[in-house]
Amino acid sequence: MRLSQQLPLVGLLLFLLFPAHLCEICAADSKQQAKISPLMTMMIQTKERSPALDPSILIALRLARQDYKAAEKTFLERVKQTITEQGETLSSGQLALNILALTAACETHFVTTQNLVTKLEVKFRKELNSIGVSGHPLTNYYQVGLDALTLCLLNGTLPNQTAEYLSVKQNKYYFAGQFFVDTGAVAVLALTCLNRKHPDQNISNTITQFVGMILKRKTKDGIIGNIYSTGKAMQALFVSSEHYDEGAWNCNETLQTVINQISEGTFRLPITAAQVLPALEGKTYLDITQISCLPSPSADLLHIWTPKPGEPTRQPTRNIFVTYRVVDLINDHINDSTSVSVPKGSVFLKVMEAAQAKNYTRFWFTTESSDWGPYVTSVRGIEANSNDRTYWQLLCNDQPLSQGAGSFVVSADDRLEVKLSKY
Incomplete structure (x- = not known):
């Protein structure tokens, strides 16, 4: 990392001393861990290589409670191969996600030698320039938020107006009249990172706006937006409890509802498993830079989950x-x-x-x-x-x-x- 990208020493120390979360986290307990094991198995056993899928799985594995060294090594090699072969053609959000995965896997040296932060800075500026000219980014606001989050966590250079570009304006976080929960959640994570480094009341107010919009999409059973956006919403709410009233969200209710959906086959695709698993572990993408890089005993998935006959897809009877x-x-x-x-x-x-x-x-x-x-x-x-x-x-x-x-x-x-x- 370039020296110019480093935070001042005092500011860096204060940031590292900040807790990863500012609220009480709900996470799967020992009994519930057994119920989420199918998600882990599904991710580990997937054979298809994908620039979008591989880094998401690697991040989820690294944020999980147990170590799965063989699987982590496999997906790390896939991420490195993607960067080596396709780095220039990746969209900004894809590059950001791969950088986060490499950071989670303690491959900061690879990030530095490949100059990935600088490359992401260039792509991010192009996204912002497109917003300024056409009113929308080259990709979408989910990727823009992911870019800002990654650059913030890795101390990259962010334009002064970054928070303004992420703010709730016009209809950029809406689609067909519905608020994009997962896009808003990523914006909350990025803005929270920015606000922890350089506290700003305007950023705090924007986070409060986003959190209010996320909570408006909460249903009676605790699902936020839809079942697939709930994982990211949980991450956003984990880090922003000071922005909503106590009792506005029952974390354990949402957690249990999501866990109940696993046995129904709702998360039958590896990408859906990777999206929801960090929240079930009580983790967020802000925890990526807090993962220990100390050597740990080799471990692997001991009990491979296989669906019982008729689960999750039953043979049609009529x-x-x-x-x-x-x-x-x-x-x-x-x-x-x-x-x-x-x-x-x-x-x-x-x-x-x-x-x-x-x-x-x-x-x-x-x-x-x-x-x-x-x-x-x-x-x-x-x-x-x-x-x-x-x-x-x-x-x-x-x-x-x-x-x-x-x-x-x-x-x-x-x-x-x-x-x-x-x-």
């Missing part, structure tokens, strides 16, 4: 009927629907395939693979277009889905819809 509709009111004013029969337990994608088999001309579609499962790229030849900021939105009974086409399990009489929408 067929159900659902309606399926394709809507494009932006270009061709398409509004076609049909009724299809699929086996009970089918996911949204199976409904799309059934409709396509029934009438290819009206319902054909294409997908691409991603860490979050199949992503719908086109329907009836109409492609989602990042330049036009359009995408194919999935809905069930008029409600946008928080799961992908390959994950959301449909129910009898559901009204399913793919709709070309703008973001």
